[in-house]
Amino acid sequence: MTVAARVQTQVQQHQHAAYSRAAGGLMVAVTLTFLVTLAVLSTRINWPASLDEPASVVLPRILEQRPAVMLGYGSYLLSSLLMIPMALLVRRALDPARASALLGIATTLGVLAGVVKPLGILRWLSAMPALAAAYTSPMATPSGRESIEIVYTALNAYAGTLGEILGVAVLGGGWLLLLGCALVQQNKQLLGWSGVLVGLLSLVPLAELFGANVGLLITLGNAAWYLWVLAAGVALLAQPALTRARSHQ
Template sequence: MVSPQKSLFTIAGWLLIAESLLIFVPLSVLGSAINWPKSLSDPADKILPLLVEHSSAVRFGYLVYLIYSILFWVIASLTIRVLSNEETDSIWLHVANGFGIASTVARCLGIIRWLVAMPALATLYTDPTISTGTRESIAVVYRALNDYAGSVGEVLGVSLFAGLWLAIVSLRILQTRILPRWLGFLGLISATLLGVQLARLFGVDLGAFISISVSVLQLWFLAMGIVLVAKAAKVERNLSAKY
């Protein structure tokens, strides 16, 4: 007999583990090609030629990052199902699900610029036949688009919406005790670190702090996934003993 709870724990657990590890693909590919994510703040004359020179790697890296961002919505929804404990009328879980969707949409909007707009700007910028004035105009467009889409994807998508989702989920863990309480505390720490990144909207340079906050979030994904897979195995053992 297959337990629905075991199936939910197993699927959610392995997808959370996959999400925690998948981020290393764009980090490796884009890091090697364009020194990502540090290059997000580089000027046009430095980054645009690199986009042309490493176009295949950039496209592959950002496609994987797009998949990672879409997968976030899946794990966000499954995590909420795990914590709902068959309760369907919890307003806060509905709110958390909304933040999960908003985070995914904002992330994807931010990433799409690197798959469509930025390669087009890079091709124009590196065209030897264009004038210096045109090249300077392209640099201005690049800066404006990068600042805007970056704020949508990284500040709103990750720092705000994902942070709020994680905060609600973590409080739910502490409230229901369906999962170990330390996961709730770790989640609140991660959500707080993500929230601090909102200071970027006010021109605060956080430097390496961004990498730290994202690393803690990935650690939470991994820990949550391992716990759920272990709980699925426990449910299986209990069913085997029962029957």
């Protein structure tokens, strides 16, 4: 191998290591910011069970716990937006030559998930606090509160379907499913097959469109999705160190 070829190889290795570290760091960040959401909202507004509670219960609670709601859903928004660079960098880390069509499709789904999920989350940072203030106002009449409850239900149905069904299940689950398949093709069997299984589990919320009660499976699927992303992130962060260690042996 010529000197020029060796230099080029080393540059490519350094670039690949940098992409792996960046992708791994973002995967860990996506999970940790979601854990902030879970810790804050579960203790303050009984989330995610609160998503199924009526407006008469949720809206006063939102007003009482507004700082926690802003922090929790703000963290969730950040976690979702981080999916955009995460998906792009995972592609660069796993497919430097951009030769895998499967990873290309997976990346598109991951980026779209990072765009669509926030559309469902933003209602809790903007519309819902406004509805809560109007609902709990001393000037609110019974008919006015009834109208607010109708708006709350309709907004939840629309934004919930957009964020949770399309963003989380179809796009987020589809990203992981295809990413798992690509990892299997690269002979990363454990991470790949576990990604396939978790990706399939993440698609379970689609059953709700047909009236199925799959609440427990949805909770398990969401938890498994973030655990997989965390594990994959740690693996990517460790990869450059392992490569350097082998090169010095």
